[in-house]
Amino acid sequence: MKTLLGMTNDLSQALQKKDQNIINAMHLVRVSKQQLQMLRDGGWEDLLKEVSSFCEKNNIEILNMDEKFVAPGRSRRDVEETTNLHHFRVEVFYFVIDLQIRELNDRFNEVNTELLICMAYLDPSNVFSAFDKQKLIRLAKFYPSDFSPVELMVLESQLGTYILDVRSRAELSNVMGICELAIKLVKLKMDDTYPLVYLLMKLALLLPVATATVERAFSSMKIMKTRLRNRMRDEWMNDSLVAYIERGILKTIDNDTIMNRFQNMKTRRGVL
Template sequence: MEITNLLCKALQQQSQDIVNAMHLVSTTKSLLQKLREDGWEPIFESVTSFCTSNAIDIPDLNSQYIRGWCKPRHKNDDTSMTMEHYFKYDIFTAAIDFQLQELNARFCDKTVELLMLSSTLSPKEAFKSFKVDDICKLVEKYYPKDFTDQEKIHLRIQLQHYELDVLKHFDFQEISTLCELCWVLSSSGKSTIYHLVDRVIRLVLTLSISTATTERAFSAMKLVKTRLHNKMEDDFLTDTMAVYIEKDIAKTFTTEEIMEEFYQIKNRRRT
């Protein structure tokens, strides 16, 4: 918890510094791995000292670990496990491995690269991180179907003009987020001139929403498509999940409003 605390605080900030947050992900992984390899002895000495000072019994680590009422899952399970082996590998190492797996799943190399490249669009600190090559790489690698080959060529040219125009324009000096950048581009009319750059910004803005929606969909599927509902059609499953995921919005609808909507779509008999 000491190691991951700094990363958790950085990710919980409303205005996140993506570059530094991704650096914290890397350092957190390294520190957890170091703790896994060399941290058992220091933490065991700390726990022993705490138990001694508070008159807490310390188990004999060389004694056999007894599973209690839990039976081994397989006949070949080793029943001669020592207490030290149990505490060191089944608890200490297993807990660290779980943390590392969670970080690797949520911040794999592709995710980190995507976030790092996306951060080059940020207007924070007068577009300090802006890089034409990185933005072109972002489009080429992660949004290849959203731009034609001709548009990718024009994008680089637009970015070169954008760098000399927008980055030094007075109206853009005080903004710090992509949302503000998108709004100012639109209100100033520059979103029409730099329409390809504007498209990239809007794609990046929808990234977090798309990821969150996907995660919520998978979580909802386990609750909606149960053993008793395993034969529902795809369309019905999609509609049911949409209602479940957006249940806060669905609660605002009344039965009369739904009936009226269907009635206006097609002639139906009201019951």
């Protein structure tokens, strides 16, 4: 676990920073995935040697990996045909790494990662040094209902004019962050001049809402994840967290509506 957590520590620290660089954070996600995969593919033997060495130094009995694995509290008669080697390598080592990789893939799939990276090219820091027209066109393509093929062509033209304009304005030279930039554009009436660029900016500003939701979820975990709830399955825990986090919304739903909803569920029909 020390090795595993060490690989994702830099990523964890980067994602918690208020002034995080999205591009660097997404690169760290990819690096973490690669490290975990490399550990899975070739890290077992080194780990086994390290554990064996630790046991020898501390006079701890080393298990024979070729013997049958016996779970604590179970009789040898009831054990399955599984060796210690198979249990610790497949059911523990591979399982934990696969779980971590799967979590990273679920949270940061290719689409989400590319979306976040493209959004970062709107950043006005250092006189819009991150600006990349093609990346921003790519960002707009993630919103086909907001940008038609014709509007994408217009956006490309607007972006070319927009970047020359904003870089030449002294009042925008010290702007930090997309939110502050959007406010400045409205004050300068530039949202009317570059409507599609401003629309793209507004869509990008919706993404931090997801980050805030995650922060609220982690904060709520400290309250919800008691010793008893540690035994819950993930789906049940997620449902409980939603009910706790969004309790303001749930308070507006009356009991009759909830009971009717429950009764109409085909797989869980019941009489209340």
